[in-house]
Amino acid sequence: MAAPSLVSDYVALFKPRVSAMSVLTAGAGLYLGDLHSGISPFHVSSVIAMAGIAIVTCGSSVLNQALERKSDARMKRTANRPMVTGRIGLVHGLLLGFAAIFLGSLWLAVSTNLLTGTLTLLTATSYVAIYTPLKRISSVNTFIGAFPGALPPLIGWTAARGLIEWPAVALFAVIFVWQFPHFMAIGWMYREDYRNGGIRVAANQTPLVWAARSTVAQALFYAVLMIPVSLWTTWLGITGIPYAVVATVLGLGYLWYTVRFAAILKNPADPASRILARNLLKASVIYLPLLLAAMILNARGRLLF
C-alpha cells in the first residue's frame, strides 16, 4: 500500500533514533534553562520550541541522505534508504529537507527567539554543508560533526533563556565529548562498509593496527574526559550533588565499556572485535538518557507547575 510505505520512508529519512536523541538533549537544555529562570518548563512555549528543533533536525537528516545517496548505495547499512532505492526521488527529498529546515528555523525565530532560530539554522547548515561533504575527504569529519551533534542542548537553553550562558556551554561539552566513544564504536563496527562507501573514519585507515590504535586512543581520551565534563553542571550550580554522584558512576560505566573496547588492539582483524564495539555503542545510548534524566531529576531551581 502506498500510504504506509510513504510514512515508513519518511520515518527512515528522518533517522528517528538519532533525531529523537538529539531532540531529547535539546529538551534537557530547555528544561534546565527554564528552571534557571525560575519558571515552569511545562509550558506551551517549550512544546513550540521542541517542535521547531525537531522539524529542523529531521530536515537536516533528509538533506544529508540526499547528498549521500551514492555512497549510501555502496554500504550495507544504508543501501535500503528511500533515496537510494528511488522510492523517494531527489527533488522530493530536497524540497522536503529545505522546507523543513527553512520553515522550522523561521518558526523558532518568530515564536521562540531570533538567536534560537539562527543557531538552529547554523547547526543544520554545518551538518549538511560542512560535515556531510567532509566525510569523503578526511576522518577529521567526526570532530567537525561533533559540533552540530552537540549544539541541540545549547539551542534548548537559548530557547528558554534567550542567550548563551556557561551552563549551555557545559551541556554542549557533555554531548560533544559523549560522541567520540559512541562513534569510534560505530566506525569500528562498520569500517568495511565505510571503506566501500568511500567514507573516511579513524577505523578504516591503513594499516589496520594504526586504525585500531587511533580509534581506541580517541575513544579512551574522551571517555576519561566525560567524567569531569559531566560534573561541570554541578560546579555551575545547575545540578546538585546527587546528580554528581550518579554522573560519576555512569561515567565510570561508560569508561568501563570503552576500556573493554580497547581489547580490539590485541587482534584488530578478529571479527569478534565487532562485539566489543557493539557493546560500547549500546552503552553509549543507555548512558546518555540516564545522564540527562539524572540532570533533570536533580536540577537546581524553582519548579512551578
Ligand code: HEM
Ligand atoms: C560525530 C557524531 C556522530 C556520528 C558520526 C554518529 C553516527 C551514527 C551512526 C552511523 C549510527 C547508526 C548505527 C547503526 O545503525 O548501528 C548512529 C546511531 C545512533 N546515534 Fe549517533 N552519531 C553521532 C552523534 C550522535 C548524536 C549527537 C546523537 C544524539 C544525541 C546520536 C544518537 C544516536 C542514536 C540514539 C543511535 C541509535 C543507536 C542504536 O540503534 O542502537 N548520535 N550514530
Ligand SMILES: CC(C)=CCC/C(C)=C/CC/C(C)=C/COP(=O)(O)OP(=O)(O)O
Ligand atoms: C538542531 C539540528 C539541526 C540538529 C542536527 C542534529 C544532528 C542531525 C546531529 C547529527 C550528528 C551526527 C554527526 C550524526 C551522524 O550522522 P551521519 O550522517 O554520519 O550518519 P549516517 O552514516 O547514518 O548517514
